[in-house]
Amino acid sequence: MTDITPPITFTPERLAKAQEIIARYPAGKQKSALLPLLHLAQEQYGWVSSDIMDYVAGLLSILPIEVYEVASFYTMFHLDPVGKHVIEYCRTGPCCLMGGEDVYGHLKQKLGIDTGETTPDGKFTLKEVECLAACGWGPVFQIREKYYMNLTNSKVDEIIEELSKD
Amino acid sequence: MAVKILTEHINVPGINTFDVYRKMGGYTAVEKALKKMTPEEVVEEVKKSGVRGRGGAGFPMGMKWSFLAKPEGVPRYLVCNADESEPGTFKDHFLMREIPHLLIEGMIVSSFALGANKSFIYVRGELMYVIHILEKAIAEAKAAGFLGKNILGSGYDLELVVQPGGGAYICGEETALLESLEGKRGNPRNKPPFPAVKGLYQSPTVVNNVESIANTPWIVNNGGEAYASLGIGRSTGTKLISASGHINKPGVYEIPLGITVEDFIYADEWCGGIRPGHHLKAVIAGGSSVPILPANLILNLANGEKRLMTYESLSDGGFATGTMLGSGGFIAMDETACVVRNTWTFARFYHHESCGQCSPCREGTGWMDKVLERIEHGKGNMHDIDLLVDVAKKIEGNTICPLGDAAAWPVASAIRHFRDEFEWHVKHPQEATQPGAVYRGAMELV
Ligand SMILES: Cc1cc2nc3c(=O)[nH]c(=O)nc-3n(C[C@H](O)[C@H](O)[C@H](O)COP(=O)(O)O)c2cc1C
Ligand code: SF4
Ligand code: FES
Numbered sequence: 001m002t003d004i005t006p007p008i009t010f011t012p013e014r015l016a017k018a019q020e021i022i023a024r025y026p027a028g029k030q031k032s033a034l035l036p037l038l039h040l041a042q043e044q045y046g047w048v049s050s051d052i053m054d055y056v057a058g059l060l061s062i063l064p065i066e067v068y069e070v071a072s073f074y075t076m077f078h079l080d081p082v083g084k085h086v087i088e089y090c091r092t093g094p095c096c097l098m099g100g101e102d103v104y105g106h107l108k109q110k111l112g113i114d115t116g117e118t119t120p121d122g123k124f125t126l127k128e129v130e131c132l133a134a135c136g137w138g139p140v141f142q143i144r145e146k147y148y149m150n151l152t153n154s155k156v157d158e159i160i161e162e163l164s165k166d
Numbered sequence: 167m168a169v170k171i172l173t174e175h176i177n178v179p180g181i182n183t184f185d186v187y188r189k190m191g192g193y194t195a196v197e198k199a200l201k202k203m204t205p206e207e208v209v210e211e212v213k214k215s216g217v218r219g220r221g222g223a224g225f226p227m228g229m230k231w232s233f234l235a236k237p238e239g240v241p242r243y244l245v246c247n248a249d250e251s252e253p254g255t256f257k258d259h260f261l262m263r264e265i266p267h268l269l270i271e272g273m274i275v276s277s278f279a280l281g282a283n284k285s286f287i288y289v290r291g292e293l294m295y296v297i298h299i300l301e302k303a304i305a306e307a308k309a310a311g312f313l314g315k316n317i318l319g320s321g322y323d324l325e326l327v328v329q330p331g332g333g334a335y336i337c338g339e340e341t342a343l344l345e346s347l348e349g350k351r352g353n354p355r356n357k358p359p360f361p362a363v364k365g366l367y368q369s370p371t372v373v374n375n376v377e378s379i380a381n382t383p384w385i386v387n388n389g390g391e392a393y394a395s396l397g398i399g400r401s402t403g404t405k406l407i408s409a410s411g412h413i414n415k416p417g418v419y420e421i422p423l424g425i426t427v428e429d430f431i432y433a434d435e436w437c438g439g440i441r442p443g444h445h446l447k448a449v450i451a452g453g454s455s456v457p458i459l460p461a462n463l464i465l466n467l468a469n470g471e472k473r474l475m476t477y478e479s480l481s482d483g484g485f486a487t488g489t490m491l492g493s494g495g496f497i498a499m500d501e502t503a504c505v506v507r508n509t510w511t512f513a514r515f516y517h518h519e520s521c522g523q524c525s526p527c528r529e530g531t532g533w534m535d536k537v538l539e540r541i542e543h544g545k546g547n548m549h550d551i552d553l554l555v556d557v558a559k560k561i562e563g564n565t566i567c568p569l570g571d572a573a574a575w576p577v578a579s580a581i582r583h584f585r586d587e588f589e590w591h592v593k594h595p596q597e598a599t600q601p602g603a604v605y606r607g608a609m610e611l612v
Contacts, residue, residue, distance in 0.1 A: 024327045031349035035332045073351040074332025092253045093511040094410040131253040136416030145294040
């Protein structure tokens with residue numbers, strides 16, 4: 001049997017974007033592009049596998065280990081496959097004062113999963129995160145780049161129903 | 167109406183676009199600085215303004231700028247700290263989202279003052295949508311000739327780069343931020359050398375908070391003395407306060423430094439009071455790192471005078487009866503809030519965010535998290551309370567960066583002022599672990 005996994009590579013647009021990012025830094029300081037490139041990779045693949053990290057290392061002419069140690073330090077990078085929509089809800093004090101624990105409890109019940117789990121249909125992953133700098137607009141969660149703020153149980157229902165459609 | 171330095175035009179429709187921002191008087195500071203002033207003159211005005219760093223430590227900005235080393239032939243960098251991850255703090259998020267050009271304009275005049283030709287805005291990665299807003303604003307400013315080569319024919323070149331973080335509170339600490347910006351793990355550096363001498367890429371670097379930098383256009387336009395005439399004593403100008411918790415109107419407010427804490431909480435102009443039917447129990451005035459104070463102490467000084475929203479007044483009484491202005495993350499709690507639970511979420515936060523380089527912080531934050539979890543879940547004993555105080559003491563002052571202190575203070579202060587509540591959890595575990603159960607013993611509510 002032949003290996004049918006397509007090789008890891010950025011889409012042409014992302015490759016152009018990656019080159020543009022690398023050019024932002026002084027000569028020889030291309031490693032500064034590491035976090036932006038990991039974000040770009042996660043945007044394309046949903047998570048960052050070791051193959052993806054190796055690819056990024058190649059683009060930056062650095063060692064793979066330099067990418068692994070960075071990707072594992074920062075909480076935003078998913079080092080394991082995740083569901084289609086990763087819901088990252090803020091568990092820190094101020095959001096709890098704004099009613100967070102009830103709303104997140106409702107969210108877990110609605111999806112039938114706990115923190116760190118993915119729904120069986122692969123649509124949703126729940127992740128607990130720390131303060132998202134939106135404390136007065138809490139409770140809050142983030143899905144990809146979008147912030148969902150001032151959450152209530154019924155708002156959560158609407159959001160999940162909307163996202164379940166696609 | 168109080169003078170608004172940062173938010174005067176924030177409700178003008180379209181203020182996030184170059185055209186509207188410009189129409190409201192935007193970018194005049196760039197014209198004035200680049201055409202009529204020398205970099206030294208800009209630094210001088212910022213010194214005169216007395217503006218203190220708004221990222222938390224409150225270090226005078228002009229003084230920091232004057233420490234910047236200027237060796238021949240070595241580039242200098244300005245890095246804006248937009249990592250904003252201190253629980254309770256969401257002012258920079260608000261400012262960048264609503265009026266991005268204010269930060270861009272501030273970056274241009276500040277970079278000019280420091281002689282930087284490439285400057286960075288390091289934004290926490292979670293705020294990717296804000297990064298897009300800033301990138302659009304930069305493109306607009308560049309198209310209008312305010313960025314790039316030979317700005318306004320002055321011969322001054324500047325490029326702005328917006329850099330995303332990856333989700334790590336520690337990268338708000340300035341040397342961790344620089345490591346991160348170099349594409350590494352966010353481990354704080356040992357100091358000295360200070361960034362002013364060896365910062366980004368080992369070159370002289372100034373790191374300033376978003377709000378600090380956003381003050382500079384007004385200072386250039388109106389002069390440092392005009393800025394210094396606002397506020398009280400060494401707390402000059404205005405301050406953005408992000409207010410959350412049990413108040414009627416959570417949000418971001420630009421206050422003149424010097425109003426009373428009472429006014430800030432109860433006046434309709436600001437937080438609009440505590441939720442109907444409830445009473446103020448405690449406040450964390452400057453982000454999760456600063457000591458929590460019970461209602462009577464946050465409103466009044468030990469001598470009975472009203473406490474003010476200034477650096478000095480908030481810290482009056484030291485750690486015995488005072489706290490700090492910090493980053494301006496103002497968290498209000500009414501009698502339904504459990505201090506033990508809130509303290510535990512903070513301890514868990516610091517445990518999660520410790521970079522792990524120093525053992526007192528790495529191990530100590532873990533201990534405090536575990537012990538507090540135990541107490542909160544009705545499994546603690548009396549000895550645990552003293553153990554927490556002991557661990558906090560052992561962390562304090564014994565670490566590479568101030569995250570260790572930041573983790574110790576909230577725990578130590580919560581026990582100092584709310585010891586009864588911790589003891590209640592230990593003595594009445596069944597009652598304390600009922601959903602929504604809160605200590606209702608003797609305490610002064612306002
Ligand atoms: C753990 C830790 C986190 C910090 N986070 C931030 C932050 O998110 N934003 C910020 O401006 N300063 C933060 N600071 C303070 C910075 O180290 C630095 O003092 C500040 O950016 C300097 O800018 P300023 O003088 O304009 O306040 C943090 C400090 C520590 C120790
Ligand atoms: S105090 Fe904590 S966060 Fe700071 S360097 Fe040490 S281990 Fe890292
Ligand atoms: S505590 Fe949830 S966003 Fe800050």
